[in-house]
Amino acid sequence: MTGSGEGDRVRTGIQVLDERLKGGFPRPSTLLLFSDKPTEKRLLAENFAVQGASAGETTLYVDFFRAPTLARAELSRFGKYPADHLVMVDAISSQLMVDSSEAYRIKDIDDLRGICDVIVQAIQEQKPSRIVIDSMEFLADHFHKEAVLDQWKRIIDEAERVRGVTCFLFINWTYHERDLSAIRALSDFVVEFQSSMRGGILRNSMRISEMEEGGIRTNWIPYTFKDLVGVTVYFPRIMVTGPFNAGKSTVVRSLCEKSISIDRMGTTVAFDYGSVNITGIEAEIFGTPGQERFEFIFKIFAREVSGVLLVVDASRPEDFERARHMLELIGPRIPYVVLANKTDLAGALGPDAIARKMDLPEGTPVVPTVATENKGVRDALLILAEMIIGVR
Amino acid sequence: MVDDLHPRIVAVLQELRRIPDVMAVALARRDGLLIAHVLPKSMDPKRIAAMAAAIVGTSEMAASEMGLGAFFQSIVDSGHAKMLATGAGEEGILITMVRTDANMGLVLLSVGKAVQAITDLLERAAVAPEADA
Ligand SMILES: Nc1nc2c(ncn2[C@@H]2O[C@H](COP(=O)(O)OP(=O)(O)OP(=O)(O)O)[C@@H](O)[C@H]2O)c(=O)[nH]1
Ligand SMILES: [Mg+2]
Numbered sequence: 155m156t157g158s159g160e161g162d163r164v165r166t167g168i169q170v171l172d173e174r175l176k177g178g179f180p181r182p183s184t185l186l187l188f189s190d191k192p193t194e195k196r197l198l199a200e201n202f203a204v205q206g207a208s209a210g211e212t213t214l215y216v217d218f219f220r221a222p223t224l225a226r227a228e229l230s231r232f233g234k235y236p237a238d239h240l241v242m243v244d245a246i247s248s249q250l251m252v253d254s255s256e257a258y259r260i261k262d263i264d265d266l267r268g269i270c271d272v273i274v275q276a277i278q279e280q281k282p283s284r285i286v287i288d289s290m291e292f293l294a295d296h297f298h299k300e301a302v303l304d305q306w307k308r309i310i311d312e313a314e315r316v317r318g319v320t321c322f323l324f325i326n327w328t329y330h331e332r333d334l335s336a337i338r339a340l341s342d343f344v345v346e347f348q349s350s351m352r353g354g355i356l357r358n359s360m361r362i363s364e365m366e367e368g369g370i371r372t373n374w375i376p377y378t379f380k381d382l383v384g385v386t387v388y389f390p391r392i393m394v395t396g397p398f399n400a401g402k403s404t405v406v407r408s409l410c411e412k413s414i415s416i417d418r419m420g421t422t423v424a425f426d427y428g429s430v431n432i433t434g435i436e437a438e439i440f441g442t443p444g445q446e447r448f449e450f451i452f453k454i455f456a457r458e459v460s461g462v463l464l465v466v467d468a469s470r471p472e473d474f475e476r477a478r479h480m481l482e483l484i485g486p487r488i489p490y491v492v493l494a495n496k497t498d499l500a501g502a503l504g505p506d507a508i509a510r511k512m513d514l515p516e517g518t519p520v521v522p523t524v525a526t527e528n529k530g531v532r533d534a535l536l537i538l539a540e541m542i543i544g545v546r
Numbered sequence: 547m548v549d550d551l552h553p554r555i556v557a558v559l560q561e562l563r564r565i566p567d568v569m570a571v572a573l574a575r576r577d578g579l580l581i582a583h584v585l586p587k588s589m590d591p592k593r594i595a596a597m598a599a600a601i602v603g604t605s606e607m608a609a610s611e612m613g614l615g616a617f618f619q620s621i622v623d624s625g626h627a628k629m630l631a632t633g634a635g636e637e638g639i640l641i642t643m644v645r646t647d648a649n650m651g652l653v654l655l656s657v658g659k660a661v662q663a664i665t666d667l668l669e670r671a672a673v674a675p676e677a678d679a
Pocket of ligand 1: 396397398399400401402403404405420421422423442443444445495496497498499523524525526527
């Protein structure tokens, strides 16, 4: 099923994921985009389609819900793409009895076999590298389960023949757990979606699991959508903390293009803030003060923390105890990376010595940095990002 | 219900924004994340949310330290304008910027109304089934 080389993978466009997937989803493969509530999972499918079309790959989009003009307008929010690389299967125009300029049209929406004949014909003729079926619940709601499952398999077989990656969108309304496991078993990857509301803010996240034994299984990955940018991994809060004068404000400044520090006489009295946008990851960065008398600031900001960059001055082991204490203030079980900062100074300890002196759990990353020269800081953030989304 | 929370909040903020001399309105969470805003383009809403949380957090702490009773509002009184950071329920901070010479009676009345509406919306969202997903 898998192979090597660029042409054997289709990129998701989310770089941290693509790296972990060795370049993207393998061709051919079958993805199930699944949720049991209406969520924003169509975003990911649309992003996936536009990523393909804009990279010059032929992409087939089967849409049971929207007229093609509307679908195309909505897809263009994900970026520019050459219209002819995105081939639509139009299920709506015939029902509305309007003209359609799309090459593939479903004439009779009450004929399951006929619907799938059009899809299969499009797959055979276009040999798309990406196929989106939006969505299977439309078929599941209208036709008998056994017939739907048969056609589902038929589409998978045809897609495999042209080595396409197929995304099936599916909200489960009616099927039982036994049918669901059968559907999962047809898939190589299952992507689940979740939305949750916390204190007035809606968060979307997804989790990717490879069905194969020992395959990839990520944590819940928070994501966001922006017009023309598409889907990006989004961390609402990365905390930068550590002892007095360790270089926290400098770290925030070097990570973020625009940042603010509420500093007085060289020390942070409130917080540092900036946002970063690198390689498909967007994050809000909050730096804390280091001095004990400002510890109440932690109580304000230490909520919904995605991960922590713990900055220590590598030449001051006497502060390490304090560093550990600050980590505890933020809370348990939050992924963190230690930045061994100021490694340019004489007497700076190496990562191993720091891990030992701080008595860090086995495997905790300790990254040497020189924040004033922007060295190592980005690497530390990327390592933290991989830990949070569970691909490290 | 949860899906239309954001537009409902924005509607409350817009209504407050229409009061004479109110220049900008935003809603932040107590932990400094932005919920919604109707701010002019020149202001960075996320930064303002973080600052308001620090102001309110610090003010609350000061109020309790000095035994002033329950916190209600912080006012930043500056050259051209005032910034009011008002607690809106357990979770929210309503940020209102008004011109210095505004009719403060009307402004405070309108802020109070908006706070009540937002508190209700946030509380209802918190008990919706998605809240603890
Ligand atoms: N030599 C060296 N100096 C550094 C480095 N990083 C930061 N500094 C310096 O260390 C001093 C403190 O840096 P800040 O970034 O303000 O430290 P902080 O941790 O935010 O300090 P507080 O907010 O007071 O706790 C500044 O003079 C920085 O220029 C580094 O990698 N090497
Ligand atoms: Mg600082």
